[in-house]
Amino acid sequence: MIDNGGLLESVIEHAAQLDEVDYDDIAPSVAALTGSGDLGLVPLLSEALGRFLDEENFYGRDLIAGVLAGVAGIAALPVLLLAADRDLGDDQDGLQSEITAVLGADPVAGRELILELVRSDAPERRRVGLLALGLVVEAGDVGLLETAAGHPDPDVRLMAVEAVVDPAGDDRAFAVLVATSADPDEQVRMASISRLGASGRLEAAAPLARAITDPRYRVRARTAYALGRLGSATGTPALLRLLQDDDDRVRDQARDALGAVGGSAAVDALLAEAAGQDPRLRAQAGKALARAVDSDPRVDSQLMLLAQDPEATVRSATLSGLATVADRSARWSALAGTLANDPDATVRQRVAVLAHLLAPDDVDTILHRLADDPEATVRQTAATQLSRPPR
Helix, strand or coil: CCCHHHHHHHHHHHHHCCCCCCHHHHHHHHHHHHCCCCHHHHHHHHHHHHHHHHCCCHHHHHHHHHHHHHHHHHHHHHHHHHHHCCCCCCCCHHHHHHHHHHHHHCHHHHHHHHHHHHCCCCHHHHHHHHHHHHHHCCHHHHHHHHHHHCCCCHHHHHHHHHHCCCHHHCHHHHHHHHHHCCCCCHHHHHHHHHHHHCCCCHHHHHHHHHHHHCCCHHHHHHHHHHHHHHCCHHHHHHHHHHCCCCCHHHHHHHHHHHHHHCCHHHHHHHHHHHCCCCHHHHHHHHHHHHHCCCCCCHHHHHHHHHCCCCCHHHHHHHHHHHHHHCCCCCCCHHHHHHHCCCCCHHHHHHHHHHHHHHCCCCHHHHHHHHCCCCCHHHHHHHHHHHHCCCC
């Protein structure tokens, strides 16, 4: 008869060694224990797991966690989650794999165990349960996520923001995101702002507009992106303010967002930058205007001017912007054909890369012409594009 207690002692002794150890030496014992189904080992395994957590021995933690998961199955989930809450300075890949495996084997029972943690009177267990709720969240959990969104721990609040159901058709979920968009923690604010931008709800523009004065530039930049994704002209005044932000990263994001939103007010601001003296701003404005090409009749003519700009970087940026909105028609074929003869090699190379988007009917003609270009990099790019299957 196999002595499971003796095998476990050998595994613990192996894991406790501080010098170099070879897993192959203990692998047969680990496999035997894992497949034994000996529930009498659970108290000893839990004790060993606690020991290795206290010793900050993540090798021992993972070794014992794997055996415990194999022996106890889904019943081990609370212990494994509590172990994962202890930061030992590693990436926890092994431990997280065990958690994923046991939860995947019985998600219904796993959800019940996580909800038991959520309902616990012990603050630490309740916190761990709320953190894990995102793994098993259901549409009816909005009330629990509202509670989590007010938790003192920012990690729990972040989980609530990430796990809350689609706010497009759920007012309570939308309210959670509105509230957490002003959270004290930067990461929580950014996550909430992203989800508000993706919500498709026009009323999201108001809480997003309040975030444009956030002290962190990353939050302001994320707000600009979210307003652009929301795509509502009600966000244009906020984006115009962000276009004057002290941080150029925020201004760049606001510029792109104005192009995404379009409309006369947004185009007015972009046209002003496109006519300025700074070639970098003209290039950025050209890319943004391309996104607004169907929202204002003035955009077409300005893009044609930018495609003839004295600065090659502006001409290239305009091409790149048009490629992001190309509709596979012949609309920009003439422009692509003209810029295939541009005096700057970087512009011609850009045409080679983007010709299939800008001039789908003339792509072969343009690429064969560029395959004979005097510049080697242009020839190589054109040849590479010609070798690809038709797109």
